[in-house]
Amino acid sequence: MSPAEKPTPKQSIKAVRGTRDLLPDQTPLWNHVESTARAIFSRYGFGEIRTPIFEDTTLFSRSVGEETDIVSKEMFTWEDRARAASEKAQSLTLRPESTAGVVRAYIEHKLGETGQLQKLYYIGPQFRRERPQRGRYRQFWQIGAEVIGPQSSGAESPIRDAEVLEMLSSLLDELGIRDWRLDLNSVGNADDRARYNAALREALAPVKHLMCPDNQRRADTNPLRVLDSKDEADQEIINTLPKIADFLSPESRTHFEQVLAALDASGVNYNINPRLVRGLDYYTRTTFEFTVTTGLGTQNALLGGGRYDGLSEMLGGPKAPGIGFAIGEDRLILTLQAQAEADAAAEAGAPSSPAVSSPVRVGQAWSPKKLDAYIAPIGEAQNPAALTLARDLRRAGLTIEVGDGRFKLGKSFDTADKLARHIILLGEDEVATHTATLKTFATGEQVKANREELTDMLKGVKP
RNA sequence: GCGGCUAUAGUUCAGUGGCAGAACGCCGCUCUGUGGCAGCGGAUGUCGUGGGUUCGAAACCCACUAGCCGCCCCA
Structure with a gap:
């Protein structure tokens, strides 16, 4: 920096447009959603795949489609520098979706050669340069899965479509998403289309x-x-247009009917929506979308997906029919939060408490847990002993925060009550006698105990 | 990418041209081995950024940035 260039004093740097930070009061909910998804996917035999966050630009233009909005105007693309004169600069792109990358990996690692059906899931950020809005971010998270394999593995079977849809309905139910709606259609095979x-x-x-x-x-x-x-005036004309159903080949029609039969048998509710067309070029036959009415405003699509029987070949791979979906994790979480807020409002009857500003997530599975104990050393001389005690209790699996002997006792109690279920007082006496004073906030009960008793009591074991 | 609304304390917000405010939260004291309650006191701040109008701008005007809403599109 040249001396003439006087540094602007306090120009703080902010997260770039359409990106955001998830702070510790948010991440428990994200982890709850992700661990629920992982648990359910593994019940259905899915394994996790992690693919790069950026890929060769061609991967997306070939699969998603050159003419789609995503490829034509929403990708974060840059030219990687050539490392040698003989090398050409490569065009790279932050992934706008993950199916293309997963299928690339399927081809690259010759997973089809195993002859087995591949069931893969992923959780990770995606990037699209759209105008930000509620439920729409430039870096957003998707939880997705793909079922893909050679024809002999049965990847093309309607049972796979129905299984994926049933799994999604179970996932949404288990997460507590209410009033979701499944729209379903068949766009036929490439010829039909x-x-x-x-x-x-x-x-x-x-x-x-x-x-x-x-x-x-x-x-x-x-x-x-x-x-x-959605243009109201145009609906009359749209209703007179030919229907995709009349153009399905007998094979496509049978496939769709078998999907529906399997869904009927497993009790998954759906609406056949002949107008449901997905935006990505690679979709064939079954396409679907789950929407909700709470919390998302106009971005009400919670997840979408469909079959992509020709995608592998579009990318230069073997024939490998497949079906997959992507859940908008950000939208899932907005929905859960909106539901929780609606519940809290209903619980409060006609709520007239204007001073309540803290987010309402009381009693939810993902509400932050209090620590087991807060250790309050009394006097700075007790700090080393406090840290040692904390280490021992933490090694025993307890969640512990340590204060500072410089704090006044009143302040320690305040802090401890906010953070933890117990306070452990560590004064000169306790340190000298190798004991500690344990007070339980809920009951006000206070006991002096040696270190072993202390661990047992905190772990809820009878001494 | 297009149109609209908004931006003031940590948070939610009031403040229509004349000293920058409230509530909650935060910090301190009453209270140096016992908290939650209460009382008293305190700090809350580039009023989104930059320019302009004006004796004077948080307020009016312009631009920019960001968020929200709608369109487009999608998860």
Whole structure:
């Protein structure tokens, strides 16, 4: 820095747009969600896969689709520098989704050669350069899974589709998500889709000029998306358009019917939504989306997914049909928080307490736990003994915080009561006699105990 | 990427041109081996950033940044 360049005094650096910090009052809920997902996935035979957070840009343009919004305008892409004159700079991209990376890994490690069905799950951040909004961030987290394998492994079977959907319904139920809705559709195989696309274009040609500008654009670029339109005025026209169901090949139709039959048998509720088209190019046949009504506003899609029978080949791999999904973890958590707040409000009847500002998560599985004990040394001379005692109790598996002998006793009690269920007083007497005074906040009970008794009492073992 | 709303203490917010405020929280004292309660006292702060108007700006104007809402899209 040149001397003339006077440093601006206090320009604090903030998290970049669309990214955020998760502080310790939030992370227990995130961990709860993630450990629940891990537990359920493993019951269904899934193993975890971790793939790189950035990949060759081509991976995404080939799989997700050059013309999609994600690839055409939302990726964080940069040119990696060439390390030698002979080397070409490589275009790299922060992953906007993980299915492409997982399938790349499947191909790269020849997992198909095992002949076995691969069931893989991942949890991690994704990056899209969209305008931030509630439930939509530039770095967001997805919990996803893929079922993929050679045809002989049964990867194409409708039982796999139904199993994945049933697993998701179990996951949402177990997490306590209420009022979720599953929308389901079949977009057919690649041929079905091509024929349907052509038919849509044909049907739209004479009427598209009557539609809103967005739909006129879609009619040209991606006619399937017209079906998604929320434009009220255009609904009448949209209802007259051909239905995908009429273009499904007998094989696609049978596949879809078998998925539905398996869902019926396992009691998973669903809505067939002929207008549900997913945005990524690689989807074939079954597509689905789970939505909720609480907490997400307009970004009400909690998770989405579908089958991608041609993806491996698009990436230069062997034929490997598959099905997968991605859960928006940020959205899942917003939903859980909104539900908890709604519950707390209902509990309070007509709430009229304006002074309550702390987030309401009382009684939830993820509410922060109090420490087992707070050790209060009395006088600075007791600090070393306090730290030693803390070490021993921590090694015994207890959660312990240590104060400072410089604190006044009143302050120690205040802090201890906030953090812990017990306070351990360590004064000159206790240190000299190798004992400690243990007080239980809930009961006000206070005892003097030696070190072994202390550990037992804190662990809830009868001395 | 487009449109709208918003930005003041740690938090939630009041403050429509004239001394920067409340509540909760925080710190201290009453109280140097016994907390929660109470009383008293204290600090809360580049009023998002930069410019402009004005004798004077937290307030009015412009730009920027960020958040939220809607669109687009998606998880």
